[in-house]
Amino acid sequence: MVPSYVCNASDSELVDEIVADVREKLYPTGTIGFYSRFLGIENLLRKQSHDIYRLGVWGTPGVGKTTIAQTAFNLMSQDFEAHCFLEDFHVNFEEKGLYKLREEHFIEKLKRTTVLIVLDDVRNPMEAESFLGGYDCFGLASLIIIISRDKQILYQCQVQGFFEVTSLNKKEGLQLFNQFAFPEKEPSDSNLVEVSKKVVEYANGNRAALCSYGRALKERAKPEEMEVEFEKIKRHPPQEIMDVFKSSYDTLTDHERNIFLDIACFFKDEKLDYILRILEGCGFFPHVGVDRLVDRSLLMISENKKVKMHNLIQDVGREIAKTENSHIARMWEPSSIKPLLEDDEPKETEFIEGIFLDTTNINVFVNPNAFENMYNLRLLKIYSSSSEPSQELYLPKGLESLPYELTLLHWEYYPLQSLPQDFDPSHLVEINLPYSQLQYLWTGTKSLGKLKIINLSHSQKLVEVDELSRACSLKEIVLKGCTTLERTPRIDQLKNLELLDLSCCTRIKRTEVIEMIKPLDTGGLREIESGSMVFST
Known part of the structure; x- marks a missing residue:
């Protein structure tokens, strides 16, 4: 011993x-x-x-x-x-x-x-x-x-x-998979072994999935055949796997289901506080709901406070999102989103609650009325997963409207000089428009009572953001690299402010900013490093 x-x-x-x-x-x-x-x-x-x-x-x-x-x-x-x-x-x-x-x-x-x-x-x-x-x-x-x-x-x-009960490790998982996929004899073809390992990695030690995939891929003699079939399985999980997870999903409350589907479709691997902030703005009570999903082993919270979900569970969640109702509420596939934004009369847009569009390798010419009938759109994110976006969204005729229910507006490289004039941002919790062509957000007075985060970094045509002075719930203002910004919003009334980033805003005078934050001294706003123009609690 x-x-x-x-x-x-x-x-x-x-x-x-x-x-x-x-x-x-x-x-x-x-x-x-x-x-x-x-x-x-x-x-x-x-x-x-x-x-x-x-x-x-x-x-x-x-x-x-x-x-x-x-x-x-x-x-x-x-x-x-x-x-x-x-x-x-x-x-x-x-x-x-x-x-x-x-x-x-x-x-x-x-x-x-x-x-x-x-x-x-x-x-x-x-x-x-x-x-x-x-x-x-x-x-x-x-x-x-x-x-x-x-x-x-x-x-x-x-x-x-x-x-x-913990998941099988890779050795155990491969052993179980081989029992069903190759019942007579384990494969000797190294390429077939590698594809089998990919399946095991994806199943993440889930016994039911390994057995199901083994049966579905049984006796696929060629690696390419197995790989093609496996990709089909990932896109459309077998019914027996759907049934295993659906029985857990069916026990969730409506709010918990919405949280689960939003995370599966949009927020996997994001920071917990970000997800809680957005979903709280949607009225889903996520502080309770996320804990309940963790208790049901549908989510995990990592040590660095990120929300984790196994690939298998994510794909099952996305399949539920596609098939649960006669209409689709959450969209993340560029091939489905592109015609929706380009068509003159897209159908059933009133049911859409979330759009996350990765513009990498895709050109979209957005119809100016694309969002007109999306009454229930809560989440809009247009971004590029590539560090150097090669394609983008074009708005040759401008943009007439954005939905009233928006909680999250994230649009990288937004191409217009302002947001639509009749846009009501009163439900917005976060505005994220880095590298935009904005000169100003809008004209006139708007309700910003729920807004907590705004990031307009590197919007090099931005001149002013005076309207943020009325956003009493603001916690973070990021204006880094806005080189034409002439003045900051009046922040002396923003009692909840925790971060003000004015770095590389060459027209803003540091002395004026320091003078302005003096009323917030009790809250602890301080320049994190002398001359940095980044102020934090």
Whole structure:
């Protein structure tokens, strides 16, 4: 036995892997990756006293919660006086009802008996408790395992330990995929192996996906055939995969569904505070909703506070966005957006809520009335994923209107000297128009009560932004590189301001800015470096 103080993290993982391999050889289960995960369950059970112990098992849809729990059940059941495994507990409870289900499994007769009971797919804690007749009616040293996709359900079931079923690693994933894709013999063609690894990478260790993809790609003898078929699968996930994730999606509230779809379609890998700010402006209560999606393993928050979503889940989310309703509300594919913006009479634009258009390698000549009927458009982002955009949007006849409901307006290289005169920006939370041709935002007084961020950096024709003085919620003003800007907005009334970037604004006098921010001294606005013209709290 290697002392723990000698092992570093990688050594410890290697020891666990060796132990798991040896146990699988001695006591084969046929479940790939089982023992390495069962070790985590054993560690939790070691904390069990002689009382009844409730263990919660959760994880991403399709990750193998039921598979791991079933294998553990088969391994441990001989140590208990009685045992039962209820697969699809929620469905059975709904179909059969409480009394019939209890009768089928002799629950009343198991009182005071040392039992192992596994309830798979619990969605309502009251159903679990009523089925068991309470959590404390069984014999000492009983073990109740509750499986759920929702960590909050496990909290409500008052479990004493949480076990998260982790995804398969790459080695395990390839082994499982090969079982289904190449049941006779693992491929020897190096190109075929490389394509298989791509599939495994994409599935991200999800058991259900690896099994499904393996069946779909079974016996594809040529690498190019497998690659083409795999691309089709990514664009249109198999129905069995859709069903796995759709059952989780169907339990979400309307706000949670909107948050999930917006992130899948538009905001994956973005900073958490940015997403919260925009979706709060949409009225979706994202501070609660994002936490609920994390509890359901549909999202992750990274250490640097970015919102992460597995590629597989993103593609399922995008497929739901395309197929859930008879009309499409979220658009991100340039080939679909281009005709929408160019046509004289595009259809069903009133249903569109979000457009994110990557202009790389595409020319679009925008109809001046393109946005006229997009009454529900909340999110508009026109950008280039390339550092050197080769193509762009053209507005040869100008732009007549922008939607009233816009919360996010992000348009890189905006080509006109102002925004449409009749545009009402009262719902805007963020304006992001870097490298624009703007000379001014608009004329007249507009309501900007919700605006928190404005970035007009490198808009080298910009002369003034006086109207920002009335945006009382503003937190950030970025005017970096606006070389023709003649004056800054009056910021002495902007009590929430946390950042003012005037770097490279050659016509702005530093002394005047410093004098202007004096009323904000209590808030801590300071020049971050003498002469930088960047002021922050």
